[in-house]
Amino acid sequence: MDASFWILQFLNAVQFSMLLFLLSIGLTVIFGLLHFINLAHGALYMLGAYIGISAAAATGSFWAALILAPLAVMLIGAVLYFTLIDRLRGAGPMNQVLVTFGLIFVFLDLVRMGWGDVALGLSAPPSLAGTSEILGVKYPAYRLFIIALGLVIMAGLWITLARTQIGAMIRASVENGAMAATLGINVGRLFFIVFCLGCVLAGLAGVVAAPVTSATTGMGISILIPTLIVVVIGGLGSLQGAIAGSLIVGFIETFGAVLLPGFAAVLAYILLAAILVLRPQGLLPARGH
Amino acid sequence: MFRQTPARSLVLIVTLAGLAAYASAGGFFAREIVIEIAILAILAISLDVVAGFGGMVSLAHGAMMGLSAYTYAIFSVKLGWPPLPSALLGVAASGIFGTLIGWITGRTTGIFFIMATLAFGQMAYTVFFKWRWLGGDDGLGGLSRFDLGGLGIKMGNSLTFALFALVLVLAVYVAAAWVLRTAFGRTLTGIHVNEDRMRALGVNTVMHRAQALGFSALLAGVAGVLAAQHVQYISPELLVWTVSGEVLIVVILGGLGTLIGPLLGAVIFVLLKHEISGYTNHWHIVIGLLLIATVLAGGRGIYGQVEHWFSRRPPPPAGTAEAHDA
Numbered sequence: 001m002d003a004s005f006w007i008l009q010f011l012n013a014v015q016f017s018m019l020l021f022l023l024s025i026g027l028t029v030i031f032g033l034l035h036f037i038n039l040a041h042g043a044l045y046m047l048g049a050y051i052g053i054s055a056a057a058a059t060g061s062f063w064a065a066l067i068l069a070p071l072a073v074m075l076i077g078a079v080l081y082f083t084l085i086d087r088l089r090g091a092g093p094m095n096q097v098l099v100t101f102g103l104i105f106v107f108l109d110l111v112r113m114g115w116g117d118v119a120l121g122l123s124a125p126p127s128l129a130g131t132s133e134i135l136g137v138k139y140p141a142y143r144l145f146i147i148a149l150g151l152v153i154m155a156g157l158w159i160t161l162a163r164t165q166i167g168a169m170i171r172a173s174v175e176n177g178a179m180a181a182t183l184g185i186n187v188g189r190l191f192f193i194v195f196c197l198g199c200v201l202a203g204l205a206g207v208v209a210a211p212v213t214s215a216t217t218g219m220g221i222s223i224l225i226p227t228l229i230v231v232v233i234g235g236l237g238s239l240q241g242a243i244a245g246s247l248i249v250g251f252i253e254t255f256g257a258v259l260l261p262g263f264a265a266v267l268a269y270i271l272l273a274a275i276l277v278l279r280p281q282g283l284l285p286a287r288g289h
Numbered sequence: 290m291f292r293q294t295p296a297r298s299l300v301l302i303v304t305l306a307g308l309a310a311y312a313s314a315g316g317f318f319a320r321e322i323v324i325e326i327a328i329l330a331i332l333a334i335s336l337d338v339v340a341g342f343g344g345m346v347s348l349a350h351g352a353m354m355g356l357s358a359y360t361y362a363i364f365s366v367k368l369g370w371p372p373l374p375s376a377l378l379g380v381a382a383s384g385i386f387g388t389l390i391g392w393i394t395g396r397t398t399g400i401f402f403i404m405a406t407l408a409f410g411q412m413a414y415t416v417f418f419k420w421r422w423l424g425g426d427d428g429l430g431g432l433s434r435f436d437l438g439g440l441g442i443k444m445g446n447s448l449t450f451a452l453f454a455l456v457l458v459l460a461v462y463v464a465a466a467w468v469l470r471t472a473f474g475r476t477l478t479g480i481h482v483n484e485d486r487m488r489a490l491g492v493n494t495v496m497h498r499a500q501a502l503g504f505s506a507l508l509a510g511v512a513g514v515l516a517a518q519h520v521q522y523i524s525p526e527l528l529v530w531t532v533s534g535e536v537l538i539v540v541i542l543g544g545l546g547t548l549i550g551p552l553l554g555a556v557i558f559v560l561l562k563h564e565i566s567g568y569t570n571h572w573h574i575v576i577g578l579l580l581i582a583t584v585l586a587g588g589r590g591i592y593g594q595v596e597h598w599f600s601r602r603p604p605p606p607a608g609t610a611e612a613h614d615a
Contacts, residue, residue, distance in 0.1 A: 037400055084581070084585075087585070091584075093399050093400045094346060094399075094588075095584050095588060097346075097400070097403065098537075098538075098541055098580060098581075098584045098588075099580070099581050099584050099585070101534060101537075101538075101580065102538075102576075102577040102578065102579075102580035102581040102584070103577065103581070104577070105573040105574060105576055105577030105580070106573075106574050106577035106578060106581075108573055108574075108577075109571040109573045109574035109577070110574065112571065113571060221531070225407070225411070225530075228404060228407075229408075232401070232404050263415070263419065265411065265415050266412055266415045266416070269408040269409075269411050269412045269415070270408075270412065272404065272405075272408040273393070273405060273408040273409060273412075276394065276397055276401055276404060276405045276408070277393055277394065277396075277397070277405070280396075280397060280401055
């Protein structure tokens, strides 16, 4: 195992962390705003992958799929919002967990009806099909694209949250929703916007992941647990927490799989249990939590 | 607070008698269904004790059941012990596991408790998934049933085993109902309704919760031994978190905090599964929509809803008002 091996693993870990980040950021801000737990977030990721595959087949372009699938997932999210999510806002975590758990089953079967039960692949665009030389190793260009995309979105969200008016409104509402509402911020509408953005990012993560992992009906459930671990470890409602949590879980799962085959998952669970017991607010919680 | 109303006793007796009649009259397939119902019902009653009366929604109940099944296999298959002491050790192992989880997570509530139980359950799952000595992901076969030949009872007979499973359901229900009616059970409900007040009254709420989860895990352990003896083969799939999620659905459909509801939920869940599978293999969507409809209709579940219609008094606290902030 020479240096290039470790560089490869490092890049794999960063790439997986970026996918986790795209999924967890929506989940954590939604929770931070209204303490809403959306277990169906993983199902939206799965829908993103399947819709992306169909969109790529219909248009013949990966890039079109990369735009269309997240938008389609956002539409689905908006429909969900007006039919279910909005009603559940004050219903307590138990009911939210149960309804969104039910949604997992519904989406699972809808995808099986629509696309069948076989794994579907999506090929990376020709411009990203080869390998690139980075840090002295050959690495698939498409995976570098995932890393770059994740970093761009991370920076964009950071600037939005830290520097824009809507970012300030979101931060204020996460910190103290009642006070923000008193000051004239429409927390409900803000929640809707954040929910839609979370759906877009989940859908985007789905399309982006499809060429690497291929789409299966189990992908939504299997990504849900690592995403929840990221959210809890990082601290609910915080961007920095989602970034830190994604990197920690991404690196634990990737390096754990290499160094301690089979027990990588246990490492993540031990970390989750330790955080829940010793520091339940998470590593980098949003203020007010 | 739990009340064993005459209506609940009646439903219990009629349901168990109905299942016994179904097993007696039906063929091998009917008996398999009755055993499947019995295992699920025991696990659901076990979950209802902590989720319905203590507000502790656990996603580790599948792991508790599986741990008991594996412990049974370790002692009976690997070490050659007789089935009865092996079974008791299996149930005890599950009880200790539950108490430990409850003790470690004693201060977490709500979604954090759910996540913590998920973590511990999945840890146990991964351990058995990787443990080659116990077959790893291939599972382990060659388990035996209780030998009651001395009493003239042949457990190898599917009807006998189905009736034995129903007796266990009755025993678990009676044990749960009895514990919930003691001071221990009332204190558990008290902690759920107002933890600060119970602490002010001098109750060690963390220890009390841990003991409640331990008791619930003992009952889940009974389901584990029954499951292991039923198919005489075990695999890590018993422990995976979706099993716990399924049990939670059964409890919610039947009626959280009613104790008898989970039994009805198990009957309906298993029958629906086999009925719907006859027409289509998309039965998940049916269960998903049923779950969503149940929660949107007030979350009382089937038995809770019926009880709600018939009761002139305000709805009993355990099943309704508390369920929302559980």
